[in-house]
Amino acid sequence: EKSLVWFRRDLRDYDHAALYHALKSSKKVYCVFVFDTAILNQLNDKADRRVEFIWESVRELKTSLQKHGSDLIVLHGNAGDEIPKLANTLLVNAVFTNHDYEPSAITRDAHVAEQLNKSSIAFHHYKDHVIFEKDEVLNLSGKPYCVFTPYKNMWLKTVNDFFFKAYPVDNHLNNLAKTNASPFISLEDLGFKHTNLASMRLPTGMQGGLTLFNDFIERMSRYKDARDFPAIKGVSYLSVHLRFGTISIRHLAREAMQSANTGAQTWLSELIWRDFYVQILHHNPSVAAGRAYKVEFESLKFPNDTALFQAWCDGKTGYPLVDAAMRQLNTTGFMHNRLRMVAASFLVKDLLIDWRWGERYFAEKLIDFDLSANNGGWQWAASTGCDAQPWFRIFNPITQSERFDAQGKFIRKYVPELTKCNDKEIHAPWLIPLLRLQELNLSIGKDYAAPVVDHATQRLQALALYKNI
Numbered sequence: 206e207k208s209l210v211w212f213r214r215d216l217r218d219y220d221h222a223a224l225y226h227a228l229k230s231s232k233k234v235y236c237v238f239v240f241d242t243a244i245l246n247q248l249n250d251k252a253d254r255r256v257e258f259i260w261e262s263v264r265e266l267k268t269s270l271q272k273h274g275s276d277l278i279v280l281h282g283n284a285g286d287e288i289p290k291l292a293n294t295l296l297v298n299a300v301f302t303n304h305d306y307e308p309s310a311i312t313r314d315a316h317v318a319e320q321l322n323k324s325s326i327a328f329h330h331y332k333d334h335v336i337f338e339k340d341e342v343l344n345l346s347g348k349p350y351c352v353f354t355p356y357k358n359m360w361l362k363t364v365n366d367f368f369f370k371a372y373p374v375d376n377h378l379n380n381l382a383k384t385n386a387s388p389f390i391s392l393e394d395l396g397f398k399h400t401n402l403a404s405m406r407l408p409t410g411m412q413g414g415l416t417l418f419n420d421f422i423e424r425m426s427r428y429k430d431a432r433d434f435p436a437i438k439g440v441s442y443l444s445v446h447l448r449f450g451t452i453s454i455r456h457l458a459r460e461a462m463q464s465a466n467t468g469a470q471t472w473l474s475e476l477i478w479r480d481f482y483v484q485i486l487h488h489n490p491s492v493a494a495g496r497a498y499k500v501e502f503e504s505l506k507f508p509n510d511t512a513l514f515q516a517w518c519d520g521k522t523g524y525p526l527v528d529a530a531m532r533q534l535n536t537t538g539f540m541h542n543r544l545r546m547v548a549a550s551f552l553v554k555d556l557l558i559d560w561r562w563g564e565r566y567f568a569e570k571l572i573d574f575d576l577s578a579n580n581g582g583w584q585w586a587a588s589t590g591c592d593a594q595p596w597f598r599i600f601n602p603i604t605q606s607e608r609f610d611a612q613g614k615f616i617r618k619y620v621p622e623l624t625k626c627n628d629k630e631i632h633a634p635w636l637i638p639l640l641r642l643q644e645l646n647l648s649i650g651k652d653y654a655a656p657v658v659d660h661a662t663q664r665l666q667a668l669a670l671y672k673n674i
């Protein structure tokens with residue numbers, strides 16, 4: 206028996222469902238990763254941190270498999286065609302992979318299964334990316350949940366040690382196919398450029414994921430109190446590792462579950478939100494095609510002013526916390542969760558721009574971009590989603606700033622124009638009296654943008670817009 210393991214959003218060689226099943230059932234297991242042109246060709250910016258993150262992580266995986274006398278075959282082409290071709294060339298009996306829940310991936314996998322079937326090659330696929338998938342957590346009437354808290358309660362009721370157990374790959378590693386090490390493709394040959402990833406404190410690959418998690422374990426008990434403040438190191442920064450599977454969700458959930466403190470329990474809740482949105486996407490694939498979860502909100506008529514959208518993208522709205530958030534996104538590919546909520550709410554309910562525009566912009570820029578979580582987050586902010594922010598609740602960007610960045614530390618980092626403002630002034634610099642502005646040598650509208658809209662006015666407009674529905 207020979208088989209092929211196809212790695213996708215699971216770039217690790219420990220606690221890996223597909224690898225475990227392949228190694229257990231076959232004496233010769235090949236491993237492959239495809240830099241998929243069907244995905245890469247859609248990226249306009251050829252300096253993409255995600256591609257570099259994947260490239261670094263694939264390199265580490267390849268080296269790790271080589272240490273076992275094997276290798277990772279790395280291809281560059283259309284995965285839907287490359288996988289059946291390779292499976293036929295290697296004469297394997299089966300291809301093993303882990304589930305990907307995005308509609309485009311499901312279509313691709315169906316095509317692969319069909320091609321493999323023509324050559325009588327089996328296609329086995331497993332849950333690996335989440336603790337619970339598809340229909341594993343349903344309500345008492347057998348229907349998917351659309352509200353988080355009851356979903357979470359059922360999740361906690363259903364879970365037991367079995368679901369956290371690691372797939373023990375180590376015992377079977379001698380079943381990896383013994384092959385000569387092949388050279389690794391360069392980022393340039395993939396048509397991409399290096400980014401500022403190396404300068405960021407974001408270690409890549411399995412080692413990087415574990416390093417970040419070990420650092421976070423020390424802070425996990427403080428998560429509940431620290432998670433909302435972007436200027437402090439309160440969160441785990443593991444989203445990109447969860448996205449590309451360089452860390453195992455079972456490992457993280459197990460550790461959080463075992464810690465009885467409230468910090469760990471709050472963090473576990475966030476991991477459950479992740480499962481929640483994945484199952485929402487599974488049951489409502491139309492959200493991936495721009496549909497609102499609550500269809501009645503599809504008739505919302507946003508004015509969509511392109512100049513305001515551009516100001517938001519560039520971090521030049523005149524609202525310091527929003528601008529700092531957008532500049533963090535543009536320069537690092539990351540944005541703190543509190544700021545994602547503030548920036549998203551501001552785009553939709555202050556600038557009155559269609560949430561799909563913001564969703565698309567985040568999808569281009571976020572290093573941890575994940576369709577289910579991003580769509581869930583945007584529909585939450587726009588009040589069109591399941592269990593969303595009620596439509597009449599509108600974040601005030603100034604009070605959010607005063608509450609969550611009271612000393613303006615985060616703002617000062619990304620909006621250096623305002624460095625000299627004191628802790629009170631920095632949240633709404635257009636309110637600073639003229640004399641004081643002169644003292645600060647700051648000209649609003651010149652050195653730093655004047656507010657592009659007035660929050661109080663826009664709030665009323667947003668309420669009127671939503672009220673019509």
Ligand code: FAD
Pocket residue numbers: 432440441442443444445447448475476478479480482540541542543545546549567571573574575576578579580581582583586
């Ligand atoms: P932590 O606070 O340490 O949380 C741990 C993990 O839980 C995260 O890594 C993530 O996998 C998961 N998680 C946390 N919050 C959420 C959530 N609300 N929904 C789903 N999973 C969650 N998260 C993404 O991974 N990819 C996205 O594209 C994405 N887009 C978002 C867009 C908007 C508008 C909003 C409001 C939120 C979005 N989130 C997204 C959720 C959240 O902001 C990030 O997961 C989080 O900021 C990542 O930082 P962290 O790893 O330090 O999170």
